[in-house]
């Protein structure tokens with residue numbers, strides 16, 4: 001018998017960077033993920049490109065308009081059948097504010113990345129995004 005294979009579900013997420021800081025978002029749902037930190041985003045809907053999905057998700061989840069930049073190379077398994085793809089994202093307008101899916105947002109310098117409890121499966125993606133997108137040291141204050 002031939003093995004049945006289906007493509008994994010792609011979760012698209014944004015590495016929003018502003019003034020040398022990366023935006024981390026704390027999930028408020030579902031219960032098993034609540035309190036853990038992630039890169040905001042979500043699943044693509046049928047017919048949407050990844051970039052379109054990400055712009056929509058960031059509008060819904062943070063209330064902002066964004067410009068999608070380069071993809072952060074890599075693909076991270078979130079759970080069986082789900083993979084995470086990440087893009088560099090810049091703010092076009094608005095100031096991110098938590099909506100339904102999150103209850104707190106924080107802008108983190110590279111030195112502060114370990115100060116939040118990232119979802120385990122997000123850690124390698126966050127490390128890769130930070131290595132590519134954040135300055136090596138905290139910006140001078």
Ligand SMILES: Nc1nc2c([nH]c(=O)n2[C@H]2C[C@H](O)[C@@H](COP(=O)(O)OP(=O)(O)OP(=O)(O)O)O2)c(=O)[nH]1
Pocket residue numbers: 011012013033038039040041042043044057078082084119121122
């Ligand atoms: N958005 C996002 N989801 C993540 C990350 N890491 C991680 O394991 N996940 C999981 C949580 C969810 O099971 C799934 C994404 O679902 P979601 O709830 O954010 O997406 P969505 O907005 O399309 O949700 P829905 O309409 O199906 O409720 O991936 C991450 O960094 N960002």
